[in-house]
Amino acid sequence: MPPLLCKAMVVMGSMKQDVVVVGGGPVGAALSLALQPLRVALVEAHPPQALPTQGFDVRVYAISPGNITFLEALGVWGRIDAARIQPVAAMSIQGDRADGHLVFRAEEAGLPALAVIVEGAALQSALEDAIAEQGQIIRCCPARLAAIERDAAQVRVMLEDGTAISAQLVIGSDGRDSAVRRAAGLEARESDYGQLGVVAHFETAQPHHGTAFQWFRGDGVLALLPLPGHRVSMVWSTPRPHAEALLALDDEALAAKVHAASMGVLGELKLLTRAAGFPLRYNRVARLIESRLALAGDAAHSVHPLAGQGLNLGFRDVRELAAVLQSRAPRQDCGDYALLRRYERARREDIATTGFSADALQSLFASRSGLAAAVRNSGLGALNGLTALKSLLIRHAAA
Numbered sequence: 001m002p003p004l005l006c007k008a009m010v011v012m013g014s015m016k017q018d019v020v021v022v023g024g025g026p027v028g029a030a031l032s033l034a035l036q037p038l039r040v041a042l043v044e045a046h047p048p049q050a051l052p053t054q055g056f057d058v059r060v061y062a063i064s065p066g067n068i069t070f071l072e073a074l075g076v077w078g079r080i081d082a083a084r085i086q087p088v089a090a091m092s093i094q095g096d097r098a099d100g101h102l103v104f105r106a107e108e109a110g111l112p113a114l115a116v117i118v119e120g121a122a123l124q125s126a127l128e129d130a131i132a133e134q135g136q137i138i139r140c141c142p143a144r145l146a147a148i149e150r151d152a153a154q155v156r157v158m159l160e161d162g163t164a165i166s167a168q169l170v171i172g173s174d175g176r177d178s179a180v181r182r183a184a185g186l187e188a189r190e191s192d193y194g195q196l197g198v199v200a201h202f203e204t205a206q207p208h209h210g211t212a213f214q215w216f217r218g219d220g221v222l223a224l225l226p227l228p229g230h231r232v233s234m235v236w237s238t239p240r241p242h243a244e245a246l247l248a249l250d251d252e253a254l255a256a257k258v259h260a261a262s263m264g265v266l267g268e269l270k271l272l273t274r275a276a277g278f279p280l281r282y283n284r285v286a287r288l289i290e291s292r293l294a295l296a297g298d299a300a301h302s303v304h305p306l307a308g309q310g311l312n313l314g315f316r317d318v319r320e321l322a323a324v325l326q327s328r329a330p331r332q333d334c335g336d337y338a339l340l341r342r343y344e345r346a347r348r349e350d351i352a353t354t355g356f357s358a359d360a361l362q363s364l365f366a367s368r369s370g371l372a373a374a375v376r377n378s379g380l381g382a383l384n385g386l387t388a389l390k391s392l393l394i395r396h397a398a399a
């Protein structure tokens with residue numbers, strides 16, 4: 001819906017909503033759909049990006065089976081062209097010594113896939129199409145949050161273009177630098193990893209057979225995620241100076257560097273996209289809620305990408321928050337604090353465990369100490385033989 005219509009709704013006096021969702025990235029867009037048939041206004045700063053007609057979007061996500069089921073139920077997943085997604089049948093993790101090797105296979109846990117790789121733009125455009133088709137969600141875009149006023153009876157969300165939207169509840173899904181979180185005075189504890197996640201796509205000489213490869217190296221964590229055909233998507237989480245050196249390389253030199261770092265496992269590589277770098281931070285918030293306000297997605301937590309869990313955590317927030325709001329008593333206010341507390345309590349453990357595990361793993365492999373090297377490599381090797389524990393870990397990540 002164009003922004004004029006968003007404004008027109010206010011003038012006509014119909015802008016009293018049940019929920020205002022600020023931030024229409026994957027989490028906010030999915031949440032708006034999952035909250036139907038509530039009256040929802042979705043505020044997003046940037047107009048939707050077109051799906052590249054040639055090649056692939058350089059940002060990709062590994063989506064867990066549990067979240068795929070959720071996106072299917074929302075009518076989103078089925079809209080993504082099957083030729084643009086790649087199931088992950090196995091994951092090969094290599095430590096920084098020969099004894100540190102771990103392989104997870106989907107079949108070990110009785111799953112069709114450990115995850116499915118999807119382009120960011122393909123997922124977002126499927127979400128936008130589902131919202132457009134749904135027809136009831138008021139989309140204020142491009143529009144930015146200016147201020148939030150909360151009192152016992154309602155919340156008022158003011159946009160920079162002067163639009164004001166009243167609602168029972170505001171949800172901040174506006175990413176890791178969340179303006180909603182700041183407006184609510186909810187502090188985030190931030191640790192800068194001093195790393196960039198360098199992403200790029202390559203064509204490979206050898207087939208990947210649906211395997212996602214990951215190497216824990218002295219200079220960071222290198223992942224090659226399978227894409228359809230002979231293609232892979234790289235995420236190299238590495239200290240900033242090394243990341244900047246990688247980004248400065250020409251196409252052939254970068255391909256040669258990644259070929260060497262990946263021990264030639266997929267043969268010669270050819271760069272298909274420009275490389276891009278994303279700063280990596282670990283953000284924790286003590287509270288997910290305030291009076292008439294809740295946080296979801298990266299606004300509530302951002303984690304190291306080595307486990308591919310950031311967006312998966314965000315979708316699990318959406319599932320919980322939507323279930324709590326949908327199960328409220330008839331006539332119960334969406335901003336009821338008891339409801340919001342239920343959401344916060346239900347999400348606490350998953351968010352803490354996932355963020356902590358990714359942080360601990362990255363610290364263990366970043367350490368130069370000989371003891372840490374022995375622990376991490378023998379740990380991977382030992383875990384490789386423990387089928388039951390591996391299956392448990394896979395099932396946790398698959399949620």
Ligand SMILES: Cc1cc2nc3c(=O)[nH]c(=O)nc-3n(C[C@H](O)[C@H](O)[C@H](O)COP(=O)(O)OP(=O)(O)OC[C@H]3O[C@@H](n4cnc5c(N)ncnc54)[C@H](O)[C@@H]3O)c2cc1C
Pocket residue numbers: 022023024025026027028043044045046060061062063143144145173174175176178179197198199235278279296297298299305308309310311312313314
């Ligand atoms: C290199 C890398 C690889 C990753 N790989 C994976 C992976 O494989 N699997 C996985 O699960 N996760 C992965 N992640 C994490 C994932 O990218 C994030 O967790 C996810 O993007 C969070 O989605 P979100 O909707 O919460 O926030 P965002 O994607 O940041 O979206 C926030 C939205 O809010 C809007 N916004 C911001 N401020 C305002 C404002 N003031 N007013 C209005 N709108 C506003 C923005 O325009 C944006 O659209 C990866 C991250 C990185 C860096």
